Amino acid sequence: MPSTVVAATVAPWLLVGCGDAAGSALPPTAGFPEDPTFPATLDECGESLNSLLDADGDAEPRLDASYSEALASWSFPDEYCGIGVFSGVCADGKRVLYRNGGFTSEIRYYEGEQLVGYVGSGDVGICPSVCPFSRFFGTPESVRCEAPSFEALCDRVPAPADGAAVWMPFANGQAPGGCDL
Secondary structure: OOEEEEEEEEOOEEEEEEEEOOOOOOOOOOOOOOOOOOOOOHHHHEEOHHHHHHOOOOOOOOOOOOHHHHHHHHOOOOOOOOOEEEEEEOOOOOEEEEEEOOOEEEEEEEEOOEEEEEEEEEOOOOOOOOOOOEEEEOOOOOOOOOOOEEEEOOOOOOOOOOHHHOOOOOOOOOOOOOOOO
């Protein structure tokens, strides 16, 4: 049977999944260095925020945009907005911008106007890992968000009444898991 290769770009990192119609997969190291290391702890799921900002590329809005600039560019009153585009606040006062297009999502965390954390997620992952679908930039504390409350930035998808209904990897201070699904 022919092999199928699916690739998704999520933030500045690439995730690749391989297999054929019968469900057999390529060897776990296919396409990776001889001795791959997969994240085994929460800290290994992240990198410094500077490493993300240095690789900014063509993100819209740019990754170093202030909260106000990013908020203005994420407000889509009458346009397609995927699964949801929300602004919010965590219990500790951090501001959150969240958007989920279905296959990928991003969460930006701000203290005042300054970006302090970022989480990028996709629907294709690499196992074994404690964070196969998501990666954070900043510190585990900068992407932690307890008791979030949200407002919709798109009229087509209302904000959830319960912020816990929004999937936010690392927000509880733990790696999201997912290889055991």
